[in-house]
Each structure stands twice: as C-alpha cells, then as structure tokens.
Amino acid sequence: xxxxLLIGIACLACRRQPQPAPPDAGSASVSVLASASAxxxxxxxxxxxxxxxxxxxxxxxxxxxxxxxxxxRYGKPNVWAHVPAAFDVKQPLHVALVFHGFxxxxxxxxxxxxxxxxxxxxxxxxxxxxxxxxxxGSSAIVLVPQLAYDEQHGEPGVLDNAPALEKLTQxxxxxxxxxxxxxxxxxxxxxxxxxxxxxxxxxxxxxxxxVFLLDAYYAEHGPVDAWFNKYIESFETRTxxxxxxxxxxxxxxxxxxxxxxxxxxxxxGTVHNAEPHDVTVDELTNPVCFAYSKSEHxxxxxxxxxxALAASR
Numbered sequence: 529x530x531x532x533l534l535i536g537i538a539c540l541a542c543r544r545q546p547q548p549a550p551p552d553a554g555s556a557s558v559s560v561l562a563s564a565s566a567x568x569x570x571x572x573x574x575x576x577x578x579x580x581x582x583x584x585x586x587x588x589x590x591x592x593x594x595x596x597x598x599x600x601r602y603g604k605p606n607v608w609a610h611v612p613a614a615f616d617v618k619q620p621l622h623v624a625l626v627f628h629g630f631x632x633x634x635x636x637x638x639x640x641x642x643x644x645x646x647x648x649x650x651x652x653x654x655x656x657x658x659x660x661x662x663x664x665g666s667s668a669i670v671l672v673p674q675l676a677y678d679e680q681h682g683e684p685g686v687l688d689n690a691p692a693l694e695k696l697t698q699x700x701x702x703x704x705x706x707x708x709x710x711x712x713x714x715x716x717x718x719x720x721x722x723x724x725x726x727x728x729x730x731x732x733x734x735x736x737x738x739v740f741l742l743d744a745y746y747a748e749h750g751p752v753d754a755w756f757n758k759y760i761e762s763f764e765t766r767t768x769x770x771x772x773x774x775x776x777x778x779x780x781x782x783x784x785x786x787x788x789x790x791x792x793x794x795x796x797g798t799v800h801n802a803e804p805h806d807v808t809v810d811e812l813t814n815p816v817c818f819a820y821s822k823s824e825h826x827x828x829x830x831x832x833x834x835x836a837l838a839a840s841r
Contacts, residue, residue: 587613589658591634592703596696598685600633600677602646607673608634609700610658614667620711622668623697624837626657627721629744629829633678645678652678653826660834666841668714671700675724682720690731697731714738714840718829726751738769740812740836742828743821745772745784756791756816763795763815769840771812773832775825776804788818807832812839 589610597606628637632652633645640659642651661670673696676683687693697710713732717725722744729736729751739752752770762768770791774784785802792798799814801807804822811817812835821828 585613585615587611587615587658587662589638590704592700594696594699594703596686596692596699598674598677598687600674602677604645604677605634605674607671607696607700608638608657609672609704610638610661610670611704612661612666612668612670614665615669616667617708619667621706621708622666622712622714623701623710624666624668624670624714624716624840625693625697626670626672626833627684627715627717627724628672628675629719629721630676630680630682631678634672634674638672649678655829655833657833660831661837664834664838664841666837668712668837668840669701669704669706670837671697673724675721682723684724684727687724688727690728693728693731710735712737714740714837716740716742716833716836717744718742718833719744719825720746722746722749729755737767738771738836738840740771740773740840741780741784742773742832742836743775743777743780743825745774745780745787747779747783749783749787753787753790757794760794763797766815768815769813770816771836771839772818773807773821773828774818775821775823775828777825781820784818791816791818807835809835809838812836 587610589608591605592607592609593605594607599606636643636645636652636654638657639654640656642654644651657672673687675685675687687696710732713736715725715736722741726748739755741752745752756770759768763770772784772787774780788798788800792800795816797814798816798818799811800818801811802820804820807819807821811819821832
C-alpha cells in the first residue's frame with residue numbers, strides 16, 4: 529500500500545506544470561528592454577555567441593487598443609506595433625509610422641493573407657508587413673495606427689494633429705516597455721494615408737528624418753513641400769530623405785512629376801527615374817528620389833514599404 533502511495537506522489541510531481549498565458553496585447557506591457565537584457569550572452573555560458581555577436585532576438589508584433597487612438601464600432605484594435613529582430617536597445621531609438629489607405633483595417637493590412645474587416649464583407653488587401661520589415665533589415669519599431677476603419681476615405685480621425693500622434697506613439701512605447709527617447713522618425717503614407725501624414729508632419733520636430741509617399745502625393749500637398757523647403761540644407765548633407773513612388777494613376781503621377789520638377793530646381797541632387805520600372809532600395813537611399821513604378825497602385829505597398837524602411841536604416 530505504501531509503495532502504491534509513493535508511486536502516486538511521484539506521478540503527481542512529474543506532471544507538466546501549466547505555462548503562463550501570454551500578456552494581453554490590449555492592456556499589459558511587454559518589456560522589450562528587459563527581454564533584450566535577458567538574452568544578452570553570459571560570460572560563463574557554454575556555447576555562447578562569438579564576441580561582438582549577441583544571440584539573435586525574435587521579432588514580435590502586437591495589436592493594441594489604446595486611449596488616444598481612433599475607435600471603431602467593432603471593438604477592434606487601433607494600433608499595430610512590430611519590434612524587429614534587428615532592434616537594438618543600445619542604439620538610438622528609431623520609430624517608423626505607416627499610414628494605411630482607404631478601405632482597410634489593421635487585421636487585414638498587416639496580415640499575410642487578406643481578411644474581411646466587417647462581417648459578411650470580402651477580404652481586404654494584405655501587405656505581409658512583418659515579413660517586409662524583417663526582410664528590410666530595419667531596426668525601427670514600426671507602428672501602424674488605425675485611421676478610418678474600412679471606409680472609402682482617408683480622414684485621420686483623432687490623429688489630425690501632431691500632438692495627438694506624439695501622445696499615441698508614446699503610449700505604444702510605454703505598452704512595449706520601451707523607456708528610451710525617440711531619436712529618429714520615419715513616416716510612410718500609402719494612397720489616402722497621405723491625409724494623416726500631412727496632418728501630423730509637425731510631430732517630433734527635427735527628429736522627422738525620412739518621408740516616403742507610396743502613390744500618395746495627391747492634392748493638398750503643401751505640408752510636404754513646406755517640409756522639403758524648410759530642411760533643404762539637410763538634404764544637401766544627406767541627413768534627411770524624401771522618397772516619392774508613383775504609378776500610372778493620373779492623380780499622383782501628375783502631382784508627383786510636378787513636385788519632382790520643383791524639387792530639382794531647388795536641390796541638384798534630386799533623382800527622378802521617370803520610366804516605369806521596379807523601384808530599388810538603392811535609388812530610395814538618395815536624399816531626394818522620385819520613382820515611376822511599373823506596379824499597379826494597390827501593388828506598390830506589397831513590396832515598397834519594406835524598401836522604404838531599408839532605405840531609411
């Protein structure tokens with residue numbers, strides 16, 4: 529009898545203990561700084577990484593619902609954040625903001641395969657954003673705020689001014705456990721996302737170093753022109769970057785080519801490839817670049833978000 533009791537106790541002891549649930553993306557913070565510190569190589573560990581090469585850290589994405597972001601009647605998250613494998617807590621903090629276009633939601637926009645945003649609707653476009661970020665090699669933390677939720681317009685909602693965007697960005701960093709000042713900002717607008725970009729270009733002051741418009745240079749383009757004119761000396765010293773990619777769509781094509789001519793008259797280093805082609809990272813690394821893409825309007829972001837991020841590294 530005693531032997532049976534001991535066997536029973538041993539079996540209970542060897543049962544697998546339950547694993548803690550992952551943090552709630554909507555409320556709990558995930559300390560990137562702590563996880564990076566924990567993954568640092570130990571001097572006494574056997575099989576540790578070679579000197580100067582810390583072990584690879586896994587990338588991760590989070591869907592968040594935060595105050596200060598746009599709300600929707602479906603109760604869906606209002607910002608997506610991605611911390612890439614290349615992120616290094618020891619380096620100056622680089623944040624990239626991506627503004628999506630018409631008729632989409634975060635669940636589909638960042639996914640590998642399109643998903644419906646509303647019940648009984650067809651899937652919206654997907655841009656495999658995490659994969660593009662990782663392939664770019666960028667170390668920037670990438671944020672995609674939800675603008676109009678699957679609507680045929682690009683109104684930025686509550687993110688219609690610089691302070692609102694700055695506050696939301698800080699809330700995301702707090703949720704991720706990142707206690708570092710932002711040193712550099714990149715903004716990327718797709719199509720109708722230009723409205724949010726134009727409304728918030730004053731955010732982060734001189735820290736806004738790179739702006740990319742992916743078939744997004746439409747009407748009311750004064751904010752981009754003003755930013756370019758204000759920092760013309762920074763383009764000459766290659767410390768700032770402007771990239772405009774356009775398709776054969778009449779609106780952005782005509783406006784982009786007109787802007788290219790104005791930019792060239794002010795900055796001799798302006799590069800304009802006016803023949804339809806596959807846009808490359810190399811050309812986007814020029815301080816001022818205008819590129820006529822042979823891709824269709826909706827296809828440009830499927831590859832060129834990553835190219836813009838690679839160019840702004």
